Amino acid sequence: MADFEVHFEEFLHLAGLGHDKALVAWGGFYFRRGDSPYGEWRIVDDEELAGVAPTARSETIGAGSEPFGHATVEVECDGRVVARAETEEHNHVWITGLEPETDYRYRVLVDGRPWGEGELHDWSVEKATLVRAGGRYVNRFRTFPSTAADVPVTFAVLGDFGVGIVDGRLDGGRQLMIARALERALDTHGVRLVITTGDNIYLGHQDSAGTGNEDDEWYSSFYQPYRYVLNRVPFFPTVGNHDASDSESSDDRAQLADNLFLDHRFAHEVESGSASLGPGLFYRFQVGANLEFISIDTSIATDMDVEHYFDDPAHSRWVRDTLGGQGARWRIPFSHHPPFCAGPEHTNTSGMVERLVPLFEAAGVQLVLSGHEHNFQHAVVNGINYVVSGAAGKLRPEPPRQFEQAGTRAWAAAGHFLLAHADASRIAIHPLAGVGEDGTIEPIELVDPDGRVVEPVIEIRRSKG
16 A cells, blocks of 8 residues: 555636637646655656556646546536536537627536535645645636627736746746736736736746646646636637747647647637647637737747748748738737847847738737746837736846837836736736735836836727728
8 A cells, every 4th residue: 555645636727718619628636745754745747647546547637638537517607507518538628609708607527526616725835735725716707709899808918937836936936926916817807818928837957847748747837826717717828938949858839739728729720720730839819809819939940941930831821811811900919039129138039020020010010919038028119019028937137238129118127917908999008916915916117228117007009090
């Protein structure tokens, strides 16, 4: 008999969402204790599952995880079940036939037992173990408005966040602080989705999250920090250099696809022209009549005879066709690398400036979102607002130096996420940090290149035409 105690913690994930459907997923992580003198729980590595899990399995969460049993997902509206789906083959299922712009609740039953019900065990950074702290799932979501509906939408942006929280390092503490603020924003500001600007998970010997190529490493960097966000709103990612093989020995694209259900969400969009995949991650989606997001893979194409993935002929054609076609009132490209950046570590990305920026300008784009540099920056070049948001976990405190060449208007060395509200005529972007003592989410202080404090809100008015 094993000389340790085993605990399985269940998770729920609203992995995808549209105006008439939702992708609901479930899974979890094994923990063990008893083989340590301190008695704390530690997560079971994927390679140790055979000696811990009651049945043979290689994964416990994500699109490729082996099923835990016969599952039923029920979706309720106004107290009655309006949709139901069942599966014995997967730990996820699409719920279809939903109404746009409608509030729903859901529950997952596996072999007749509710999944993730009751008080949950969450990771305590202070105690370095699992604890019960009153956390419970509230499984609700609101479908997107139809593409014809002129509905204001609030969304959030996270960049360079995947450092992990298990060992309590400074970056992990920052990630957790911002994750709690994001959770608060769901309740107080009605956030409908989260855009990521890449580096969703980092390298092991530099950070606490491991290499990112196993599910257990995603517990610390993704599932636990955003646990009470993931079950309510979908994340829409882009690929960063630490998610690919640009800056580390392991390419984590397969795990990114697995844990964010990229094939299940976007592979069927290739035929319609709304996505371009493999290798590379390019997709577009619309939220109501006002918002269209365009994910552009700017990572280095180490397995191709081109510099960036967007230089590949198929992807390049997709970007041109997408930006050259019709879309929503606000068309917002988002990527990891920024076209314009003042530093201190990274500067302008020449390939983007030469080959993507002219397409943005011709398409009438007014806002581009990026990460990569671990601070906040707002630049305006030829009428386009370029916002760098790469400090939702990582932070680089040194001041930038290339303000003029980047077109910088404001910047800040502060951990943050972006809260953005868009309607037909205006987008307001608030860079926010943690939750204050009064329960409000505190803004970060922005300064201009001369060090003068500026308004902590970026307001973009839609140009005429």
